[in-house]
Amino acid sequence: MSQHGIATLGAVFSAFSFVACMAGEAPQDVDREPGEEVVSEAEQAIKNGTPASPDEAMVVRVRLPGASCTGTLISSSRVVTAAHCLVSNTLGDYTVTYSGAARSVSQILKHPSASSGVDVGILVLSTPFSFGPLTEYPQVNVADTDGLIGMEVTCYGYGAEDVGGACTTSADCAAGFGCNTSVGWCYKPTTTLRKGDFTIISDPNDDDIWFRLDVPNASGQIPLPGDSGGPCILENTSFGTKHLVGVTKAGNNTSYSRYTSREAFASWVLAND
Structure with missing residues (x-):
């Protein structure tokens, strides 16, 4: 392991831009329920989310x-994201941006069970970001x-940053909105990173692979399709550490x-660190 180890803490431990993924259809073998939208099929940041700084959780934007x-x-030099975001096998199609600094990609890794619902992948950067030696990255725990x-x-x-009405073309949308024809809704694009605080609840379909969030929260915040690959971070205030505990997969908008x-x-992420 390079810059973080397995934390021994028992209980601790996207988004698409306005254009929906045009590089290819989301993998059909990524598990989902009827009516559920894989995050690549629509686009919206955390509704009513609070603007955030990338260094809060070392969050990047992955462009293709x-x-x-x-x-x-x-x-x-390693980015964890959703496997269904990695629609291209061409390294040159990807650019990773952190606070305005861009890096190319030298390797694309998908979890060996990505087709069975473990919707996680890793991008290895050609050139590491120039962070200081005391930079703290979110830890990954086996728990x-x-x-x-x-x-x-x-x-x-x-x-x-917002969702409008139904549409078939952008002419159906209000000023500042455009039509995502793959889902038939108007969306207002932004480059702002957003966050929301949520409570984790069990996933009734497979609580070993996934969890869900209790949404909407008291502030009306809802992670909606489009936050593809974005992290859920648990902060352990007792130890001053942050932990990557979930990667955005899908939702139903409501x-x-x-x-x-x-x-x-x-285990897979740590083996490929």
């Missing part, structure tokens, strides 16, 4: 032709999802948001 996702730096239930986490994502849990990806 016609689309972008959110990711998390776990070292100066059960059960220990997360009831915990409050902060989740991050890039994307549109009543739930699904994240791939650390239980499913931690």
Whole structure:
């Protein structure tokens, strides 16, 4: 391991830009429920989210032709994001941006069980970011999802800042909005990173692979499709550490948001650190 180890804490531990993913369809073998939208199919940042600074959780924007996702730096040269964001096998199609500084990509890794629902991937950067030696990256822990239930986490994502009405073309949308024809809704784009605080609840379909968030929260914040690959971060105030516990997978725009849990990806991420 390079810049972080496995934390021994038992209970601790995107977004697409306005254009929906035009580089290819979201993988059909990524598990989802009827009516659920894989994050690449629509676009919206955390609704009513609070603007955030990338250095709060080492959050990056992952760009590829016609689309972008959110990711998390776990070292100066490795980004964790959603596997369904990695629609191209061409290294030159990807650019990772942190606070205005851009890096190219030298390797694309997908979790070996990505087709079975572990929707996580890693991008290895050609040139590491020039951070100081005391930079703290979110830690990745090997621990059960059960220990997360009831915990409050902060989740991050890039994307549109508002959603409008139904549309078939951008002419149907209000000024400042454009039509995402893949889902038939108007969205207002932004480059602002946003965050919201949520409570983790169990996923009834597979609580070893995923968890859900109790949404909307008291502030009306809802992670909506488009926060692809964005992190949920648990802060352990006793130790002053932050932990990557979930990666945005999908949601239904109104009543739930699904994240791939650390239980499913931690060992693989640490083996590829």
